[in-house]
Amino acid sequence: MDEKTAELRDIFIETTGSDTVTERQSDRRGSLADVEDPEAVRARVAELVGQMRERFEFRTDLADDQLVSLVVGYYHGDSDEELATDLDIGPDEIRSARFDLHLVRDADRDTPFDYDRLEKLVANDRSDEEIADELDTEVDVVRLFRPVAAADLRSTRVNHRFRDDFSDLLTDEALSENLTEETRKTGLREATEDIETDVSF
Numbered sequence: 470m471d472e473k474t475a476e477l478r479d480i481f482i483e484t485t486g487s488d489t490v491t492e493r494q495s496d497r498r499g500s501l502a503d504v505e506d507p508e509a510v511r512a513r514v515a516e517l518v519g520q521m522r523e524r525f526e527f528r529t530d531l532a533d534d535q536l537v538s539l540v541v542g543y544y545h546g547d548s549d550e551e552l553a554t555d556l557d558i559g560p561d562e563i564r565s566a567r568f569d570l571h572l573v574r575d576a577d578r579d580t581p582f583d584y585d586r587l588e589k590l591v592a593n594d595r596s597d598e599e600i601a602d603e604l605d606t607e608v609d610v611v612r613l614f615r616p617v618a619a620a621d622l623r624s625t626r627v628n629h630r631f632r633d634d635f636s637d638l639l640t641d642e643a644l645s646e647n648l649t650e651e652t653r654k655t656g657l658r659e660a661t662e663d664i665e666t667d668v669s670f
Contacts, residue, residue: 488543510638513539518570518635525623527569528616529562536566543572544639568620571632577617582606591618 498642520538521527535556549560549567556563567573578584581645582604590600597615601608622630 470578511537511541513636513638517631521570521631524627525569527566529566529569531556531558531562531566534571539566540553540570540572541639543567544635565616566617570635571620571624571629572635573617573620573624577614578621580614581610584614587611587614588618588621589616592622 470668514537515533518533518540522533535558535643538556539552544557547555552563554561564577580587586604587600590603595603597608597611600611604611
């Protein structure tokens with residue numbers, strides 16, 4: 470500890486009466502990363518999805534169960550194509566649903582222009598045409614990336630609360646693996662429920 474750091478520490482102790490800066494910053498509120506029960510975790514994810522649906526306007530009409538499975542698969546590392554296969558919907562709808570849930574991949578932000586500028590223009594409610602002119606690009610390109618910036622802005626306005634809560638719940642690798650396997654089994658079971666079997670031996 471150098472002299473400057475020691476001085477700052479002494480000032481902190483005199484001011485607060487404690488030499489503890491924080492209480493376990495790594496423990497976020499509501500963390501269930503140590504929970505072994507996949508059903509309990511899915512129930513908590515469903516609760517968060519419900520809160521988001523009440524607070525934001527979703528662009529997709531997927532059921533909550535599908536959205537929960539999407540969140541689980543996303544944090545398991547599944548691509549949009551894999552999620553689309555598991556949920557039997559198109560990759561474009563998966564992409565839109567991810568944005569509804571504030572789940573933005575780094576690759577989504579890989580724009581041919583400065584992404585921060587796009588975000589500021591979207592925040593200022595500029596039209597697609599105005600943004601295209603400002604960024605010297607095509608309107609179709611703006612329409613492709615605007616939902617990304619809008620999702621990031623919605624997340625920022627709530628201090629990334631939902632992203633953080635999802636991450637706390639699902640970043641435990643073993644738990645994520647278990648949940649994903651359960652999701653796929655459930656999807657397969659539902660897909661075969663209506664199939665009539667007629668097998669004779």
